[in-house]
Amino acid sequence: MKAWQETQLQALQSIQCAHQLFQTILSFSKELGFDHCAYGLRMPLPLTNPKTLMFNNYPTAWQAQYQAKNYLAIDPTVQHAMRSLLPIIWTDDLFSPASDLWEEACSFGLRVGWAQSSRDFNGFVGMLTLARSNEPITEIELDANKFKMAWLTQVAHLGMSRCLTPKLMQEVNVTLSNREIEVLRWTADGKTSSEISCILNIAERTVNFHINNVVTKLNAANKTSATIKAAMLGLL
Amino acid sequence: MKAWQETQLQALQSIQCAHQLFQTILSFSKELGFDHCAYGLRMPLPLTNPKTLMFNNYPTAWQAQYQAKNYLAIDPTVQHAMRSLLPIIWTDDLFSPASDLWEEACSFGLRVGWAQSSRDFNGFVGMLTLARSNEPITEIELDANKFKMAWLTQVAHLGMSRCLTPKLMQEVNVTLSNREIEVLRWTADGKTSSEISCILNIAERTVNFHINNVVTKLNAANKTSATIKAAMLGLL
DNA sequence: GTCGATAGTGTCAAATCTGACAGACTTACG
DNA sequence: CGTAAGTCTGTCAGATTTGACACTATCGAC
CATH class of the missing domain: 1.10.10.10 (Winged helix-like DNA-binding domain superfamily/Winged helix DNA-binding domain)
Known part of the structure; x- marks a missing residue:
């Protein structure tokens, strides 16, 4: 855990492949006690149909479900992430507007989660989600790790956007x-x-x-x- | 130092006055070993003349100088902050395009500094600067504190923009x-x-x-x- | 049952933008 | 000294926007 920062920054600066970068992020998320990790990057344009790229290690069936039902459009964590930079923890309350999604996620063993977003100067919004099946997130755990979680959000965004932005959005060049x-x-x-x-x-x-x-x-x-x-x- | 997070979040959520909030931010910056602290908030509009609000405890004479010479427009730390979310440390190299500014800042005892920016979903950019007169920032110090410094950047932005945005920019309402x-x-x-x-x-x-x-x-x-x-x- | 917010529609003249024609001058760079 | 990039200018027809005139209808709240 000592080498956290160095390794992260190295990964951030050197890795050119988004999938490889995601594996690095995933390994950090495991160190923080979360089996599952998801990273999404939304481009600012076009406004009528902003594209979103997703990386995660969720069960394949859940990924398919999420995609098929277009849960991205109603996922309360995503909606929060598009409005606020504050981290958010999965709760029944939060998911009450999307109970289907919540129940299905739980059925796939995704019951405990934390998410935070960030926004860069190209308008790209990145969202990092850390999740696991049991073991609620305690106050103590949060106090101990939230700095690192926020940091990981930043680092992940910087790396991911560096890898993906130039290809996805020619206009930034x-x-x-x-x-x-x-x-x-x-x-x-x-x-x-x-x-x-x-x-x-x-x-x-x-x-x-x-x-x-x-x-x-x-x-x-x-x-x-x-x-x-x-x-x-x-x-x- | 234990109560860091709670106190910060409380301040973030409760304080309504920007000056008061700045005092809180300042006290945290002192805990991190920096006598001086500056917080700037730039609004996204109008594009031809974006307004910036500054809070800091720099020497009054330096504040006046900075204003009078419109250093904001050429300050390399500001330029970096407007392009990247990465933190930046004051160096001779960084300030080479603005040597006047750098020399004067040093003459006011501002020789060592660190800055980071953040951007919210209203397009407001916040920039936190931590500074002191001597004692260069070591690798060890940085590794120990950069999570907290990044966190403070976020917290400061959330609080400041909550206090200032509704008044400064009617349109957000x-x-x-x-x-x-x-x-x-x-x-x-x-x-x-x-x-x-x-x-x-x-x-x-x-x-x-x-x-x-x-x-x-x-x-x-x-x-x-x-x-x-x-x-x-x-x-x- | 009225009021306010939201959504929808019509016409017409003046202002503004768009596209396609074509050319000149300056500066930095090799 | 040529070349590329940036800056500047002209005209004109057709498309689009803007502003000001009025009018209908739905829906939820008080």
Whole structure:
């Protein structure tokens, strides 16, 4: 347990394969007393259909069930994780809006769990879940381990997003010029092209030129979409 | 040091005044061996001029200097914090692009420091800095305390943003109807009103009606600005 | 049973954006 | 000295958005 931090940081920095990284995370979660571990990464875009990648060592049948019934959309732990950075512990109360899910999870031996999320500057949200079948999480255990659990959440996110982001979201690799950023920021703040042309002392045509370049670079359908993409991915 | 976690969480949940909360954070930072502490909170909007709130117990003269020379805009620790969730330690290298700032900080007895940021679901970025005048941060110290420092970053952010967000950014209090969210998501993904009307099987006029309501609610100048605001504040 | 929030629809003129035509100037880099 | 990237500018037609006019209907709360 001494080598925790070094090993983690090494893994974080060196491992290039997400599956391999997950195995490392899993081994840490076992050291913390949890047989099961799940890591999910949700991309910020598109807003109408944000993709989520999942890694876990849950029973295969439960994984299939979860997928088939689209439990991701109603899982209360996920909903919490999308709104708050605070850790959350599985309770009957928490799962009351999704009793089916809860009962089935229990039937697969997933009765005790803890989850926390994190969000990076590209807008990616990562969620780490640690779970086991029995042995409720005690106050004492929590006090002893919550620092490490929170840390693991961070480390897992940093590693996972480093591995996955560039492939999943080409747009994060795009670089915008200073002028493009400037114009796009004003656009995001609700200025029209002609207003921006006054602010920056250039022709309206030039403003539209820059905007059009960004639209092309980000593969967007129009100005609004381009602005959203750039802002959500932290390009502005 | 035993009561760390309880006290922190209590403070986090109960204290309503940001200054009072900062005093609590400061006391923890002292327990961790740092005389000085700074907490900054940056709001996500407006993009052309994002406001930042600062709390710290630095020498008054240094605070004035920092403000007067607008060091916030070039501070390498801030720039790092805006791009990465990883903690960072003050080094000569780090400050080489801002040697003036670094020399002046040293002259005020701020030579050793550590900083980490976090980002919440409203897009607010918080940054915690722990500093002292001498005694370099050793590997051993870091290994012993980095979990707690990361934790404190989180706790500070949760408390501070709870205190400050509702006042600073009225828009976070706005609630959008389901239909408004739906329409706005499609808008963010680059669909035109007429396209959305097809997708949702309603009249184009109705789409514009919903969009206009959101524009009004969020006090935005137009569709693009409203969409950005909603997306950045996690309303979508 | 009225009130408020939500959802839906119509028309029309002016403002704004989009796309496609094409070209010029500067700066950094090799 | 050429080349690439970034910045800047022009015109014009057609699509889209915006703002202001009104109106109907449902649903839950008081």
